[in-house]
Amino acid sequence: MSSSKFEEVINKIINDSPPGELREVYDDLIKITSENSKNTILDAIENYNVQNCIPIEVNGNSVIISKYNKEGAKFFDPVNSVIFSVNHLERKGLDIEPYEFTHAKIEKGQLKELHDKLHEYLLQSFPGDVSFAVYPVPEEISKISIIIVSTKYNPNNFWNGHWRSSYIYDLETRELSGQISTQVHYYEDGNVSFQSGKDINQSNVDDVVCTIRDIETNFENDLDLSFFDLNEKQFKALRRRLPVTRSKINWGSAIGSYRLGKNAAEGK
């Protein structure tokens, strides 16, 4: 296989992995290929972590990495004023150094207020391990990026849950756009995946945290209805719990009588 084809296949597999299981996927891929593919897999995981806004542990804090806080090969954390490299497999910060960041558009007081409001909202609505970030959007100084990640990983019971919502808010046009993306993986004696998402576009947004709260609460309520709907309609239409006769089948040589009965009922 050519090296570009190899990279393509590795990238596809990594991109298809549930967020809580990259370590296991890495170990499996090393076994299936060899230690030689280590760098290709790690590159794919780095790309995955940035694309999917994965939280990284930096000095005991959970810091989301993304294209918005990337500075060369490093990432900065405006809250704790540090810049760091990342061990993408362990999800840990390295070479942590002081870093002064000043936002071109928002004053520190304003940013702190936004942080506090977001944090208050998250406490009320996200029971998982929560991380959040407010980052500038490079070269578009009127825009900020708001990212929320909530995870609950329980590999001992073969399940992992992951929530991510990310928005761009334009302080001048007061437009809010973004995506909610959520997934659950359940893999005890099988492989079951729940995935849901929604694109968001809203204008005339003054109170950004309040708007996000409303959007996300509606999304959650809609999901509960969809679960109910899928069960009641689509699932029930696939296979009955019992035949119309409400009793189990009488197997054996007389089974043909069901067909005779049905044909008679249909007048055949």
Place this chain on the structure above:
Amino acid sequence: MSDAQFDAALDLLRRLNPTKLQENLNNLIELQPNLAQDLLSSVDVPLSIRKDPTDSNREYLCCDYNRDIDSFRSPWSNTYFPELSSEDSQDSPFPSTPLRQVEILANDSFDIYRDLYYEGGISSVYFWDLNEEEFDGHDFAGVVLFKKNQSDHSNWDSIHVFEVTASPSSSDTFNYRVTTTIILHLDKTNYDHDSQMMLSGNLTRQTEKDIGVDMSRPLEIISTSHVANLGSLIEDIESQMRNLLETVYFEKTRDIFHQTKNAAIASSAEETNKDAHAEVIKGLQSL
């Protein structure tokens, strides 16, 4: 290929997005071609459908168990389609003549079962001999398949692979061993609201049961007993699996989702988040 590689590949397929199972299977084989045969024969993928041109284009289900080269044997006419050259078909696997009689009976019985439970869909049953000699009422194996599609948005595949073997301790007792995989895909995508939701995957269970069969009776009666035993065993397994699927798909995943996001969390959550809160405050104070 080593066992470690095969185990790692199976572990990966249990983790990667189940809706892309076929694609992931192909990718793994691309990475490690030695794994191809073992993976293709042990990983259940959604069943494909073919038509039997000699039986009014009646549909039948295809999997690795009724495949030869690129053709699939129809349970209705016992013929491979697309038809194989006479040279190829000489080596094609067929059940022995007496076992084919049981296969016909099983297809007929499970077709009635399909109608009663699925009210639509397709069923197919394939048998194969386990002994060199012709089937005499003793050991055999097979697969019972069901598929039901409701538009593109929901799909159910049941795959029951079984083996029936005489118990070593008693000549009138048989051990029925069934490995069941159900692949269930449901989606609810709403383009008007830019939202999508998908519940998809597969669950596997193994079941074993010892059942007595009166071997002093004629082969035809013995065969009917085997089909009846398999029938009620598979009926029970599917009922249990349906309950399990309902619990996992609609309760378990929903509960886990709400462990990440829940607008109605009680004050207890603030307790667990207190530490995180303290961290953030500390961080903010240094701004």
